[in-house]
Amino acid sequence: MNFPWWKQGVIYQIYVRSFADSNGDGIGDLAGITAHLDYLKSAAPESLGVEAIWLTPFYKGPDRDFGYDVSDYRSVSPLYGTMEDFDRLLSEAHKRGIKVIIDFVPNHTSDQHPWFVESSASRNNPKRNWYIWRDGRGGGPPNNWRAASGGPAWRLDPKSGQYFYHAFFDFQPDLNWRNPEVKAAVMGDMRFWLEKGIDGFRLDLINYLLEDKDFRDNNFTAAGWYMGCFQDSQHTRDLPETHRVIAEFRRMLDEFPERMMVGEIVSFP
Numbered sequence: 554m555n556f557p558w559w560k561q562g563v564i565y566q567i568y569v570r571s572f573a574d575s576n577g578d579g580i581g582d583l584a585g586i587t588a589h590l591d592y593l594k595s596a597a598p599e600s601l602g603v604e605a606i607w608l609t610p611f612y613k614g615p616d617r618d619f620g621y622d623v624s625d626y627r628s629v630s631p632l633y634g635t636m637e638d639f640d641r642l643l644s645e646a647h648k649r650g651i652k653v654i655i656d657f658v659p660n661h662t663s664d665q666h667p668w669f670v671e672s673s674a675s676r677n678n679p680k681r682n683w684y685i686w687r688d689g690r691g692g693g694p695p696n697n698w699r700a701a702s703g704g705p706a707w708r709l710d711p712k713s714g715q716y717f718y719h720a721f722f723d724f725q726p727d728l729n730w731r732n733p734e735v736k737a738a739v740m741g742d743m744r745f746w747l748e749k750g751i752d753g754f755r756l757d758l759i760n761y762l763l764e765d766k767d768f769r770d771n772n773f774t775a776a777g778w779y780m781g782c783f784q785d786s787q788h789t790r791d792l793p794e795t796h797r798v799i800a801e802f803r804r805m806l807d808e809f810p811e812r813m814m815v816g817e818i819v820s821f822p
Contacts, residue, residue, distance in 0.1 A: 583642050
């Protein structure tokens with residue numbers, strides 16, 4: 554039986570910052586990975602013989618969360634090189650029969666992403682609904698939702714008097730996946746990389762993609778402890794609507810031969 558490539562070979566994760574430094578600045582980079590591709594797969598007996606490499610985020614962003622706070626999905630952070638460096642890495646990897654999977658972060662952006670800068674400019678900004686904004690309740694946040702990183706999942710914006718939702722750190726505002734414009738924009742960014750020739754995505758925190766549209770409180774549970782959070786996440790995680798978005802991702806990937814995606818499923822809190 555012939556299995557797809559992602560089911561029969563070793564996928565080697567590379568944290569770009571720490572793998573190989575090509576220019577002596579103390580930070581791993583894309584050129585450093587390219588220089589070591591023969592170590593990952595070649596005819597040499599000491600080669601690891603991997604099927605694919607998975608690159609952790611290398612996009613532009615303030616890098617307060619190991620690259621998972623993205624300010625430009627169609628970019629390479631200067632810390633790690635240039636887009637030309639990425640193109641060369643992809644080409645050289647493919648010459649050796651190495652597939653390239655990239656980490657993609659659809660749940661949230663950095664608060665420095667231009668989308669959020671616009672969204673937070675005013676209540677009537679055209680991109681206001683690209684993120685999740687709500688009025689407070691009883692002098693506090695809109696509901697009792699807790700961030701998986703600890704503390705309330707809402708951050709007050711003093712300028713507008715509203716709160717924005719962040720499932721994780723407060724510098725990572727959640728995108729509003731119920732907004733068709735958001736879906737189109739993010740999927741456009743994914744298509745950008747597919748058209749470059751990448752072989753797949755590792756989708757970060759995919760089960761947090763949508764939240765309860767009625768913003769109901771989560772229930773208390775003694776079994777739900779994480780970072781001081783005693784509540785289950787029935788309204789902030791694993792919503793059935795998420796499957797419909799993932800199906801749209803899959804249909805887009807099916808336009809390109811032999812592309813794969815895998816979702817990170819996180820079960821806390």
